[in-house]
Amino acid sequence: MGSGSSPCASCKLLRRRCAKDCIFAPYFPPDDPHKFAIVHKVFGASNVSKMLQELPVHQRGDAVSSLVYEANARMRDPVYGCVGAISYLQNQVSQLQMQLAVAQAEILCIQMQPEPELPAIHPSMMDCDTKSLVLSGGNTGNFGDPMPQFLSYTSSNNNAIQDPLKRESLWT
């Protein structure tokens, strides 16, 4: 019976003998009956079995985890399930990208501002050291320096994740 002597959570719920090669046993241990119950409620045991059979063994663990996640999302939100979460997150991404674009434009604006003019100084007001410095063309200002290189940014991510609410005119 699976990995231990007691039947796995699936066979326990379905009230059947848990075979040695039970496909559910590695992923639905008997100490967590809720995990299979929720997946069974949303997808159905036979569908889950078919899905797992179509996958290589090393991918089945992740597949079960994603099914549990989807089933939980569907229980929390029976109408939209995971699609509600996707829509919400896509909205967040759009907002952040907009904020980033505004911030980048603001940086450009600041950089394009003209350097403030220094007040005119009559030579009689300067001491000798200052006079010689100005006459030599020394410039200690940093206003013309390029943007500090420690802050680099890339253009916004343009992954083609489609908004499920707009895809194929779902919500007309």
Next chain:
Amino acid sequence: MHRFHKLDKMTSTRCAVCKYFRRRCPPDCIFAPYFPNDNPQRFTCVHRFYGASNIGKMLEEMPVQLRADAVESLYYEAKCRIQDPVYGCVGIITSLHRQIQIAQSQLAKAQAEISFLDANFVGVEPTSSLSESLVQQNGVEHDLDDPFSTWFY
């Protein structure tokens, strides 16, 4: 002749679900409004992952005005699962979480740069930047679990 005519009438008005199961489609069939017979692939796709009785129970438990959206979301999730049999639409959620993290990091850097430039630009009073105002107005909040962090760490 009359019997064949009656059969033709029944088969032509069955929804995709009842057609799939080769059963009579009653007038109050819960599936009929959402799985028309001219689009059998839609139900086939959904049924591949969701049992028909489970779908029926889900629809019965929600108000009528929400059922169309529920079926659309099931269809969307089923298509995601066909494209990605291991992660389904959860893969998209994980990807979006990553995008949010990257965008937040980039935004924080940009705002730090704005503060730096403001502080070092003589003659300009450092004020709350437009981007900071936007963040305060539309603060990013999401308390959805990142499935990637749950599974792999």
